Amino acid sequence: MPDRAARTAQLAALALGAALLVAPWFGHFDDTDAQLYQVVARKMAERGGWLDPAYLDHLYPHFREHLPFGFWPFAAADLLGGQPLARAVAAAFSLATLALVAFLARRMLGAWPAIAATLVLALTETFFRYGGATRLDPLLVLLANVAAAPILLGPAGAASWLLAGLAAAGAVLVKGPFGILPLVAACCARAVFDRSPKTLLAGALTATLALAPAVAFVALAPGWWETYGRNQLLASAVGARTDGATQPWFPLVALAGRFWPGLPLLVAGVVVAVRTRSREARMLCLFAAVQIALLCIPSRKVWNHLLIAWPALALVSGCAVLPLTAWLSRHARAAAATCAALALAALLCAPAIGRLVDGAPCVGAREFAGLLDELHPGDPILVVSSPTSWRMLASLAAERRLEPDPRDALAPAVSSAPRLALTTDPVAPAAGWREIGRARGWVLLRNQAR
Secondary structure, eight states, rough: HHHHHHHHHHHHHHHHHHHHHHHGGGGGOOOHHHHHHHHHHHHHHHOOOOSSSSSSSSSOSSSSOOOGGGGGGHHHHHHHOOOHHHHHHHHHHHHHHHHHHHHHHHHHHHHHHHHOOOHHHOOOOHHHHHHHOOOOOHHHHHHHHHHHHHHHHHOOOOHHHHHHHHHHHHHHHHHHGGGGHHHHHHHHHHHHHTTOOOHHHHHHHHHHHHHHHHHHHHSTTTHHIIIIIIIIIIHHTOOOSSSBBBOOOHHHHHHHHTTTTHHHHHHHHHHHHHHOOOOOHHHHHHHHHHHHHHHHHSSSSSGGGGGHHHHHHHHHHHGGGGHHHHEEEEEEEEHHHHHHHHHHHOOOOOHHHHHHHSSSOOOOTTTTHHHHSOTTTTOOEEESSSSSSHHHHHHHHSSSSOEEEESOOOOOOOOSOOSOOOOOOOOOOTTTTTEEEETTTTHHHEEEEE
């Protein structure tokens, strides 16, 4: 009976995770990266530019912020069923990550720590809020942690190293060197606890080979080294890019601020791992610690880079339940019923949760919605702001399929200019433009020369 109840509780934890992953779909999700990548995937599907992605016709017509391969699943889904299917694909990747965490924790720690680890990751807002969006993170996190799994479960044979290498290579093709972080961390942890230098050597060789396909593409495909290799990867590594944080301790600050509500369990899991001297628990602690340490190395740091370590931190959080395993087994039916009730509550409350985490819709979807209806997909619209409002550009391009054109200043209206312009308030006067709407720091203008 305890085993059956534990399986029920585990399924309920996964169901809760699925409900939370789709909750943001019920709100109005203004996420610049997700909306930008949504447009890139849509253009890829429309034009067939599988190796030459584009953003807008006049802005990044050759998009090189990321390698093209991570957009392929979304572009394929867009071809088959449109944007809703693309988001469903992202949610499926994140749900698979939850299942992977459950599997690893069950094998290494036991049934009830696995349930706790699943719940911690499922309930973490930064996981479920972005896990069902058209970002590169859901597929990256899944593939990178699949690469680490056979090493953590070890001892690794030829088949395990092959699986690890293929998954890591896929992760690198999605988002560059971040794809090998969990593999490297797992090899370090396994080598320390097995006292095996061979594991380190095999891990180094596997990680190097995993980088090879992406390196070959960047080196050989026309234009990719100058734009992606030098201006993205190298610039981020040495701090030449001005966006993001530069403090070495930034990943620790981001972890403390974003890994909720699991942070207390994470701390408790570390304490339990040290006190109980559980080999598997301590290995998972080292697995997580190495990833956080590696994320402190690049000069440019962004909070969402930490998402790749969230599964490891959830596994460590599951260690907190180890001293309660016997008690939970004695009360297995009550624990399973609690998990089922939480899953049902998440399912019923998904629309409210989505509206809660997403916030108010942007002006283009609320105050200016009716006025913008006179434009058709593919029409241009000026967006005048300094600095450039990437959020507004992404919103207009993703939600209305427009071609927003960023400008620093508004020029006098001419007949060849776009019909509408959005400017930040206060707006510099320009002849030939008439104000037709004002809301939340934005002014909507109509071109009188048309």
